[in-house]
Structures are given as C-alpha cells and as structure tokens.
Amino acid sequence: MTTREGGPAMGAESxxxxxxxxxxLIREFEERCLAMSLTGEIVGGIxxxxxxxxxxxxxxxxxxxxxxxxxxxxxxxxxLAKGADPKRMLAELLGTTDGLNRGRGGSMHAADVGLGxxxxxxxxxAGAPIAAGAAWSFQQRGEDRVAxxxxxxxxLSQGVVLEAFNLxxxxxLPVVFVCENNGYATSLPVxxxxxxxxxxxxxxxxxxxRAVDGMDAEAVADAAAQAVERCRAxxxxxxxxxxxxxxxxxxxxxEQVALNYRDDAEVGDWRARDPLRTQSTRVDAATVRTVDAxxxxxxxxxxxxxxAGRAPEPHEALDHLYADGTxxxxxxxx
Amino acid sequence: xxxxxxxxxxxxxxxDEMARDDRVCVFGEDVRIGLTQTTKGLHERFGDxxxxxxxxxEQAFTSLATGAAMAGQRPVxxxxxxxxxxxxxxxxxxxxxxxxxxxxxxxEVPVTYLVPGSGSRSGMAGQHSDHPxxxxxxxxxxTVLPATASxxxxxLLSALRDPDPVAVFAPSALMGTVEEVTGELGPVPLGSARIxxxxxxxxxxxxxxxxxxxxxVAEAMAGEASIEVVDPRTIYPVDWETIRxxxxxxxxxxxxDDANRMSGFAGEVLATAAEQFDLVAPPRRVTxxxxxxxxxxxxxxxxxxxxxxxxxxxxxxxxx
Ligand SMILES: Cc1ncc(C[n+]2csc(CCOP(=O)(O)OP(=O)(O)O)c2C)c(N)n1
Numbered sequence: 001m002t003t004r005e006g007g008p009a010m011g012a013e014s015x016x017x018x019x020x021x022x023x024x025l026i027r028e029f030e031e032r033c034l035a036m037s038l039t040g041e042i043v044g045g046i047x048x049x050x051x052x053x054x055x056x057x058x059x060x061x062x063x064x065x066x067x068x069x070x071x072x073x074x075x076x077x078x079x080l081a082k083g084a085d086p087k088r089m090l091a092e093l094l095g096t097t098d099g100l101n102r103g104r105g106g107s108m109h110a111a112d113v114g115l116g117x118x119x120x121x122x123x124x125x126a127g128a129p130i131a132a133g134a135a136w137s138f139q140q141r142g143e144d145r146v147a148x149x150x151x152x153x154x155x156l157s158q159g160v161v162l163e164a165f166n167l168x169x170x171x172x173l174p175v176v177f178v179c180e181n182n183g184y185a186t187s188l189p190v191x192x193x194x195x196x197x198x199x200x201x202x203x204x205x206x207x208x209x210r211a212v213d214g215m216d217a218e219a220v221a222d223a224a225a226q227a228v229e230r231c232r233a234x235x236x237x238x239x240x241x242x243x244x245x246x247x248x249x250x251x252x253x254x255e256q257v258a259l260n261y262r263d264d265a266e267v268g269d270w271r272a273r274d275p276l277r278t279q280s281t282r283v284d285a286a287t288v289r290t291v292d293a294x295x296x297x298x299x300x301x302x303x304x305x306x307x308a309g310r311a312p313e314p315h316e317a318l319d320h321l322y323a324d325g326t327x328x329x330x331x332x333x334x
Numbered sequence: 335x336x337x338x339x340x341x342x343x344x345x346x347x348x349x350d351e352m353a354r355d356d357r358v359c360v361f362g363e364d365v366r367i368g369l370t371q372t373t374k375g376l377h378e379r380f381g382d383x384x385x386x387x388x389x390x391x392e393q394a395f396t397s398l399a400t401g402a403a404m405a406g407q408r409p410v411x412x413x414x415x416x417x418x419x420x421x422x423x424x425x426x427x428x429x430x431x432x433x434x435x436x437x438x439x440x441x442e443v444p445v446t447y448l449v450p451g452s453g454s455r456s457g458m459a460g461q462h463s464d465h466p467x468x469x470x471x472x473x474x475x476x477t478v479l480p481a482t483a484s485x486x487x488x489x490l491l492s493a494l495r496d497p498d499p500v501a502v503f504a505p506s507a508l509m510g511t512v513e514e515v516t517g518e519l520g521p522v523p524l525g526s527a528r529i530x531x532x533x534x535x536x537x538x539x540x541x542x543x544x545x546x547x548x549x550x551v552a553e554a555m556a557g558e559a560s561i562e563v564v565d566p567r568t569i570y571p572v573d574w575e576t577i578r579x580x581x582x583x584x585x586x587x588x589x590x591d592d593a594n595r596m597s598g599f600a601g602e603v604l605a606t607a608a609e610q611f612d613l614v615a616p617p618r619r620v621t622x623x624x625x626x627x628x629x630x631x632x633x634x635x636x637x638x639x640x641x642x643x644x645x646x647x648x649x650x651x652x653x654x
Contacts, residue, residue: 104435118401118441130400164397323442
C-alpha cells in the first residue's frame with residue numbers, strides 16, 4: 001500500500017500547510033528563474049508559472065509518487081509539485097550535468113521519470129495522449145495508479161487532445177485531464193479561440209468534467225482528489241478546468257519586449273486574488289513565516305548548487321540519443 | 335525450414351514475441367480481425383488487453399503507445415497506409431524519438447511502428463503509395479526495410495526487442511512473396527547488411543523489393559559482369575562497413591532505391607561513397623524522380639518506380 005501524501009487521509013490543516021509550502025516553493029523558484037533568465041544565466045528563457053501555483057500544488061496533492069504527470073512548456077510548477085528536487089531542477093535550467101536531465105532538456109523538457117514526471121513538453125497538447133497511454137498501461141496491469149495530463153486552454157484546439165479525450169472515455173482510462181485556463185494562449189484570448197464551453201465539450205466525450213477556481217489551492221485539491229479517486233475506483237477519466245491566470249508574460253522574453261495584449265486593470269484584478277495570499281490566510285502566521293524562511297534557504301541552496309555544476313562536454317552532445325547506446329556518425333568528416 | 339511467406343513471417347514474429355514477452359501489445363485499426371494479415375490470430379490468442387482495435391485516431395494512439403512504453407509496455411503500432419506516418423510525424427519524430435536524449439537517458443521508448451504495405455500499391459494512387467522511410471532515417475529513427483521473409487521475421491523481432499523506437503517498413507510489393515528458408519528463423523540485428531549475391535565487378539546496393547530487381551538483373555547480366563548485391567536491410571543505422579568493403583572490392587557502385595531521389599537514402603549512400611570509398615567510376619543511383627507523387631493509371635505508377643532496365647543501364651554506365 002502506498003502512502004498518499006497530501007491525500008484525503010491527511011488532516012485538513014497539514015494539507016493546508018503542505019499546499020502553502022508547495023506554492024511558496026514554486027513561486028520563489030520561478031521568481032529566481034525569471035531574474036536569471038533576464039540576466040541570461042538561464043538561456044532560452046522560461047515560461048513563468050507565477051500566478052498558477054494553486055493548480056500544480058492542488059492537483060499534485062491528490063497524487064502519490066506512483067502516479068504520473070505529463071506537463072507542458074509551462075512545466076516548472078508541475079515538476080516541483082510532484083516532488084522533484086529544486087536543486088537538480090535549477091541545475092537543469094543552467095544546463096549542467098547535475099540537472100534532472102543532465103542538462104539535455106532544460107526548461108521545456110524537465111523530467112523526473114522516477115517521480116512519475118514524464119516531462120514538460122514543448123508541443124502544445126502533446127502530453128495528453130502520452131498520459132492516456134500510461135493510464136492504459138496501468139489499467140491493463142491492474143495497477144492502482146493514475147495519470148494526469150496538464151495543458152493550457154490553447155491545447156483545446158489541438159486535435160490530438162480531443163482524440164485523447166475520446167480514447168480515454170471510451171476505454172475508461174484512469175487519467176485526469178487538467179486544463180489550466182489562464183485566459184490566453186500567448187496573446188490570443190480564450191474567447192477568440194474556443195467555440196462553445198470547454199467543460200461541456202469535455203463532458204460531451206463522457207469525461208466527468210467540471211470547472212474549479214484555479215486561484216484556490218484547496219478548491220483545486222478537493223476537485224482533483226475527487227477526480228483521482230474516481231479514476232482509482234475504475235470510474236473513468238475526468239476533466240478539470242482550473243480557471244487561473246499568469247501574472248507575467250507568456251515567456252520571459254516578454255519582459256524584454258513590450259507586448260501589449262492585457263490591460264493593467266485585468267492583471268491587477270487577478271493579482272489581487274494571489275493564490276499564495278489566499279492560502280496563507282488558512283495557515284497560522286508563525287507557520288507561514290517558518291515555511292517562507294525554509295523555502296528561501298532552499299532556493300538559495302539550489303542557486304548555489306546549480307551554479308557550481310559542471311557543463312557537459314561538447315563531445316557528449318548526442319549521448320542518450322539511443323537507449324541501446326547506438327552512436328551516430330560525426331557531422332564533419334576529415 | 336521451407337517456404338515462408340513474407341506476410342506470414344511478420345505475423346509469426348508478432349506471435350512469437352508476444353508469447354515470449356507479455357509486455358508486447360498491439361495498437362492499430364482493424365488489428366483484431368487482422369485486416370492486413372499481419373496481426374492475424376493475435377487477438378484470439380492474446381485477448382483484448384494486448385491487441386487493441388483503436389478508433390481512427392492515429393495521433394492519439396501513436397502517443398498512447400509512447401506513454402504505455404514509458405510505463406513499461408512494449409507496444410507495436412500498425413498503420414494501414416504508409417502516408418499516415420505524415421500524420422504522426424510529430425508523435426514519432428518529435429516525441430517518442432527525442433525522449434531518451436531530452437531526459438538525459440531517464441527513459442526508454444520501445445515502440446515498434448509497423449507499416450505493412452509501404453510503397454506503390456498499384457492503383458492506390460497519390461496518397462497511398464509513398465515509401466517515406468528516408469524521412470525517418472533523416473531524423474535518426476531506427477528504420478528497417480526487410481526484403482525477404484526471413485529478414486522480415488528477424489528484423490521485426492529485433493525491432494520488438496529494441497529499447498528505442500523502430501519503424502518497420504514492409505514493402506507492399508513483397509507482402510505476397512515467398513522465400514525458401516534454409517535453417518532456423520531468428521533475430522536479425524539492426525544495422526547489419528545482407529550480401530545476397532557475391533560479385534567482383536560492381537556493387538549494387540538495393541533496398542526493399544529492389545533487392546529482387548537487382549538479383550534478377552545480376553542473373554541476366556551474369557555473362558557481362560559479376561555483380562554483388564548488398565541489401566543494407568536497415569535504412570538507419572546503416573551497415574557502412576559491409577557496403578564499404580563491397581564497394582572497395584568492386585570499385586564500382588550503383589544504388590537502387592524505391593523512394594524519391596531528393597534527399598533520399600540512395601543519395602546518402604552516394605555521398606558517403608564520394609567521401610570515403612575508393613571507386614574507379616562515378617557511382618549511379620536508380621530511384622523514383624524528385625518529388626514523385628504516384629499517379630493512378632498503372633502505366634504512370636510503374637513509370638515512376640525504379641526498374642530492371644534502368645538498373646541495367648546504370649550498371650553499364652559504371653562499367654564503362
Ligand atoms: C502545437 C503547437 N503550436 C504552437 C506552439 C507555440 N506555442 C507555445 S506555447 C503557446 C501558447 C499555449 O497556450 P496555452 O495552451 O493556453 O498554454 P499557456 O501558455 O497559457 O500556459 C504557443 C502558441 C507550440 N509549442 N505547439
């Protein structure tokens with residue numbers, strides 16, 4: 001029997017603290033990454049998750065270590081919430097050999113397969129059928145495990161996601177599709193992208209579909225726990241739409257070029273609903289201070305660890321391409 | 335062991351490996367009834383959990399196989415039409431293939447993509463007659479193209495046992511052929527060529543059904559030249575050692591490959607020869623034309639496919 005960390009068996013207060021800690025971890029990690037992206041220390045930039053922390057924290061609180069998640073280009077929060085070591089995660093972003101992926105994946109592909117993190121993914125919607133495939137295999141083997149696919153509202157226009165909904169519902173796979181509807185796909189507002197209501201769309205496939213306040217970690221955790229329990233009980237897949245918002249630009253690049261597609265009042269309204277602040281009111285002030293201090297120390301340590309890492313050698317560039325060690329011909333012959 | 339039909343060989347490999355390894359499962363359209371014959375009898379023997387008829391959702395079931403592989407299965411995905419691979423290039427080339435490197439070696443994605451009936455299917459026209467293996471080789475996906483029944487059995491078996499994604503293209507022109515097999519069937523390692531006929535004057539590198547064209551031409555030209563016929567069997571990775579040794583011995587090289595010329599496998603063999611082999615005459619290749627789209631009318635369909643006359647001309651050209 002596996003222990004369900006943060007699951008329904010835990011006392012309400014300890015889950016509250018746990019949710020707060022996870023969100024604080026993601027927030028600080030992301031703020032540090034954003035700064036390091038702007039100085040160029042993190043190459044390629046990042047897609048900041050700041051503002052959406054309640055979703056990763058709430059959903060992953062309903063999962064065990066044996067469950068798996070497939071993530072997105074905005075994946076840091078999911079990877080950390082599933083339990084990845086922030087030191088190795090940051091090392092990955094700095095491209096060192098200590099990184100989760102030995103510096104081969106970076107921000108958009110960070111994975112910790114041992115923890116069930118099947119990777120962030122640079123292609124919108126690509127994780128949905130992969131999570132469904134993992135769920136299919138759990139079902140075949142009669143294992144009590146669940147898969148979660150995270151994706152944004154933009155992914156709801158990808159055919160492969162809808163194909164995955166169909167297969168999952170048809171075969172009653174233990175998979176939860178978590179849509180983080182943050183209102184925008186890059187600059188495109190969801191209202192100009194989607195016909196109909198996404199929840200109804202999912203329900204039409206036979207998914208147990210509902211929307212939840214994605215700025216409230218407890219609400220997300222409750223809804224996710226229900227969806228996950230339904231999967232474990234063989235009740236078939238679920239769709240959870242978390243209505244949330246990203247406080248920063250789509251990508252850290254946006255901090256450098258002034259793109260204008262959201263007005264300040266809108267951003268301000270959502271910032272006023274900061275999920276960390278909401279959660280902090282559910283935890284006693286002394287605990288909040290302790291957690292904050294712990295997380296700051298942890299991130300300081302992560303920065304130190306990541307900066308001390310070794311860069312991979314150029315001749316190792318295609319290592320791990322083939323699991324069986326097949327090597328490739330060099331590109332330049334002399 | 336006697337006469338073995340190509341299609342039976344593929345089917346037998348699936349039966350044998352599924353019996354040996356219960357992680358192997360099959361996804362595809364109409365695989366329960368074995369529409370293509372490749373999966374015949376598998377459902378009766380191995381049941382619903384291992385032989386899965388999918389809806390017409392190529393993109394989803396291709397990545398479903400990826401997820402299942404990451405979770406410990408060894409899926410085979412069958413495609414009814416070779417050009418469906420264009421539909422799932424994202425899922426194979428951009429997802430499954432890249433995961434091992436991108437995760438720094440954390441995962442293996444042992445999926446086999448099986449395409450029974452690749453290439454022209456006489457009268458199936460533009461969208462059903464491509465032979466897109468060079469695309470897969472270009473990306474670096476392990477890609478095999480068996481030319482005989484025993485190779486079909488052995489290469490499919492190796493593909494199923496490989497820890498990486500492997501695409502298996504079974505040429506439509508060969509699906510109904512039979513090979514007289516001597517000895518036991520067994521796995522054929524990926525990346526190993528087969529010398530079908532030894533010769534001294536010209537090396538013909540031939541792929542898929544072109545191996546049989548080359549053997550017929552070599553026989554017909556026996557009085558004129560001694561022709562060595564080499565089948566790489568694996569389009570990627572390539573057994574360069576065997577090809578180099580053969581071309582080094584004969585000093586002359588012709589490639590015959592039933593795919594479009596531009597950026598194709600034949601061009602790669604010629605380029606490698608130009609860089610590394612000691613040839614006494616410029617090499618030649620016989621292929622479909624650049625950008626060929628196979629027309630419906632049979633005469634036009636066949637006009638675009640490499641044939642024995644073209645190969646004979648090419649061999650004569652390198653012999654000059
Ligand atoms: C299939 C695909 N199309 C386009 C892109 C480029 N792109 C990356 S993220 C993004 C927007 C995604 O929006 P959404 O799914 O809502 O997620 P969010 O960024 O809001 O988290 C786009 C267009 C891509 N990576 N993949």
